[in-house]
Amino acid sequence: MKINPFVGTIAALLATVGAAQAAPTLLTASNVPALAGASVIDFNNAATGNFTSRDFGGVTISTSTANGLAVDSIYSGSYATSGRYVTNYNNGGTLTFSFATAVSAFGFNWGAADQAWTMQVFDLQNVLLSTLNIAAQTSSSGYAGFIGANGNGSTIGSFKLTSAGSTDYVLIDNLRTVAANVPEPGSLALAGLGLALAIGASRRRKSAQAV
Template sequence: MEDLMFMSISNLAKTLSIVTAGSAFIAFGAIDKAEAAFITSQSDPALSGTKLIDFESVTPGSYTSLTIGDVNFSPSVGEVEFVNADYAGDYNTQGQSLQNTYAVKAFNNLKISFLTPVKTFGFNWGASNVPWKLTAFDSSNNILDSQVLPIVVSSNAGDFFGIKNVSAPISYATLVASEFGDYVLIDNFKSKSVSVPEPLNIAGTGLVGAMGLWLNRKKVTTKKA
């Protein structure tokens, strides 16, 4: 009987190990096999529940760094960004928007940092005359996905682009021009934070299930003995 009990405890330990490992995978998204994908519409289901930054609350002017909510917009060193209502209603904008303008120090490289990691983001894109590359990175600076934004020129059809379904939380993204001096506008920036399950809660649920399984097996073993 002692041997049977020892075997039951051993099996319980193995079960708990599997549950704990499974909990860790779920908690950190390791079992998510979704591939990164390009967002090309505001109606993309991945944008459901996103936070909106429309730049309306920002004091018009030039900035070397701008934080709105949990998103920071920063041009490369020596470059600046502008927020104003120039061309409002045109080039896929409504009201104020983030721009680089024709200024000498206008940005050609913009870093978008997420103070809270996200899994989805996108924005209205206007007035581009050359390709711009949008790249998403994780916290270790690994590239999660990279897309070349379409040239939209004078389109005002609501052109919206972004990145979704990456293999790890997005820590930041870069927007880089293929040529200098291209005046572009960004508006209605949307992002969706990563929702991470509580590891202890998941592990606790697994522990209760495993304990119940062990007790049931123990009852059966005791009867047979």
């Protein structure tokens, strides 16, 4: 059976788009291609003090525990921090990061995490894309490191951090985000329309040839 070249081209394009949206994967370093050109929130201009939910330039950080988060600088210079940073000062429960605009990748300095954590990554519709395991930090690393996620073609709307233990006092600094290139709904609709028209034209030609 012959395939209309136009139909084949559109089908291949749609297959490529679908294949590009793989599940997000864990990042453990900031100098990776996925974070190239990232915007950085260093919290240094943020007012200190406790909070439950707070926006930091388009990224809202919240917790399930009232006033369980804080902007602080007590341990500045240690645990992968410099200047001010965000911490679950009152041992807040799940930490949620919500992006005002979808991102393709994110990451941040991560310190004092001596317990294992999990990171759940969601899309803009709050659909779970991936659950990533974060190992506990050790003294050999100075209880300091970097974690994040690469969307691998999937757009990210939020993520949640949950400690494997009951509580774990952690510090977060230099939050990096890369804005996602979200396809316009009209572009996808046009691609689908083009495919439908191409299939229809192919069928009409076959009908004409059969007469």
